[in-house]
Amino acid sequence: MITIAPLPPILYEDLIRSALCEDLGRAGDLTTDSVVPVEAEAEAAIVARREGRVAGAEVAARVFRILDPAVETDILVDDGVDAASGDPLVRLCGPARAILTAERIALNILGRLCGIATLTRAFVRAVEGTGAQVVCTRKTTPGLRALEKYAVRCGGGASHRFGLDDAVLIKDNHLAVAGGVRRAVERARAGVGHMVKIELEVDTLAQLEEGLAVGVDAVLLDNMDPETLRQAVTLVDGRCLTEASGGIDLETAAAVAATGVDLLSVGALTHSAPWLDVSLEVVTG
Numbered sequence: 001m002i003t004i005a006p007l008p009p010i011l012y013e014d015l016i017r018s019a020l021c022e023d024l025g026r027a028g029d030l031t032t033d034s035v036v037p038v039e040a041e042a043e044a045a046i047v048a049r050r051e052g053r054v055a056g057a058e059v060a061a062r063v064f065r066i067l068d069p070a071v072e073t074d075i076l077v078d079d080g081v082d083a084a085s086g087d088p089l090v091r092l093c094g095p096a097r098a099i100l101t102a103e104r105i106a107l108n109i110l111g112r113l114c115g116i117a118t119l120t121r122a123f124v125r126a127v128e129g130t131g132a133q134v135v136c137t138r139k140t141t142p143g144l145r146a147l148e149k150y151a152v153r154c155g156g157g158a159s160h161r162f163g164l165d166d167a168v169l170i171k172d173n174h175l176a177v178a179g180g181v182r183r184a185v186e187r188a189r190a191g192v193g194h195m196v197k198i199e200l201e202v203d204t205l206a207q208l209e210e211g212l213a214v215g216v217d218a219v220l221l222d223n224m225d226p227e228t229l230r231q232a233v234t235l236v237d238g239r240c241l242t243e244a245s246g247g248i249d250l251e252t253a254a255a256v257a258a259t260g261v262d263l264l265s266v267g268a269l270t271h272s273a274p275w276l277d278v279s280l281e282v283v284t285g
Contacts, residue, residue: 002080004153006058011146016063019105029101042096042282045076045088046110049277053121054089055079055154056113059147061090063106068098080117080154089278096282103280112144113151114276120155120269123253132257132264135160135243139267148270160243160265168198169220181210199243208232212239221261222246229259 046060054077061073071094077083089110092099123134134157140148149159161167168188170178178184181200188198199218200211205228211219212235221232223246236242244256245265256264 002154002156004080004150006079007146007150009062012059013062013066015143015147016059016066016105016109019108020063020067020102023105024101029097032097032100036097036100038097040096041094042092042099044092044099044280044282046090046092046106046278046280048077048083048085048087048089048114049279051085052083052114052118052276053155054081054083054114055117055151056110056147057089059113060106060110061092063109064092064094064098064102067102068095070094071098071102082121092280099280099282107278107280109147111275111278112141112273113147113154114278115273116148116151116270117155118276119273120152120157122250123264123266123269124156126250126253127257127264130254130257132261133158134253134264134266134269136269137265137267138163139271141270152269155269157266157269160263166196168192168196169201170199171201171220172203172222181207182214185211185214185216199241201245202232205231205235208235212236216240218243220245220265226255226259229256229261233260 057075057077057079061075064071064073071092074091076091077087077089083089120134127134136149136152136157137160170184170188175181175184178187185198185200197217199220200216201220201222202208202211203222208219218241220243221229224232229244233242242261243263243265244261248256248264248266249268253264
């Protein structure tokens with residue numbers, strides 16, 4: 001179980017409204033509005049059809065309440081907790097039309113976030129005991145970054161950086177334009193405040209030595225094999241954080257972590273996580 005502070009609703013309520021508007025289109029829910037009487041009430045539950053780590057239960061519940069504040073919701077499994085197949089996650093009670101109309105948007109969000117949390121949990125377990133931390137990247141679905149990075153935290157991971165504005169990451173293209181490691185790092189240090197961390201992406205041990213000579217807070221060791229990673233960790237010798245990146249999957253994560261790196265940067269957490277299968281089941285109507 002992971003204890004995690006919930007996201008402030010202001011960070012995702014506009015997203016929910018936009019998704020509902022997209023689904024309702026120009027004429028609303030033709031099926032529900034023509035089939036279900038306006039006065040009908042229903043009780044339902046969102047149920048996990050597969051085992052997994054829960055993330056986004058309150059976000060999904062809020063979809064129903066935004067569509068109709070009369071819908072009552074009860075979170076049965078908190079974010080950061082593992083659910084078994086068949087476990088009810090959220091209980092719903094209220095206007096049947098709102099419950100049925102909001103169903104797909106709520107399930108889309110919840111299935112996506114639970115899938116990310118579940119995959120993150122698998123990576124965290126794969127590197128358990130090594131001291132390495134699993135972090136996600138900026139390879140997120142446009143517009144969903146706050147939610148997807150929250151789901152990573154629910155799975156036990158952390159964030160590499162949230163956006164372009166919270167840290168400096170000097171990559172190979174920056175080096176090509178700036179004219180080399182020293183010039184790029186010195187310009188970065190002169191251009192940002194003292195609270196901003198500077199990380200340098202390196203492809204070779206020679207580049208790493210250049211970065212260490214000029215001084216950086218972290219190095220991104222890009223697409224290095226385990227033996228080269230070990231050499232890089234030895235070369236760094238604790239002078240900055242070491243972050244392995246590039247094609248890390250569940251089969252290779254343990255070997256990468258065993259090299260002694262501090263962080264494993266895994267884009268797959270957000271760009272390749274399979275959705276957790278969740279469904280809405282009406283109990284009474």
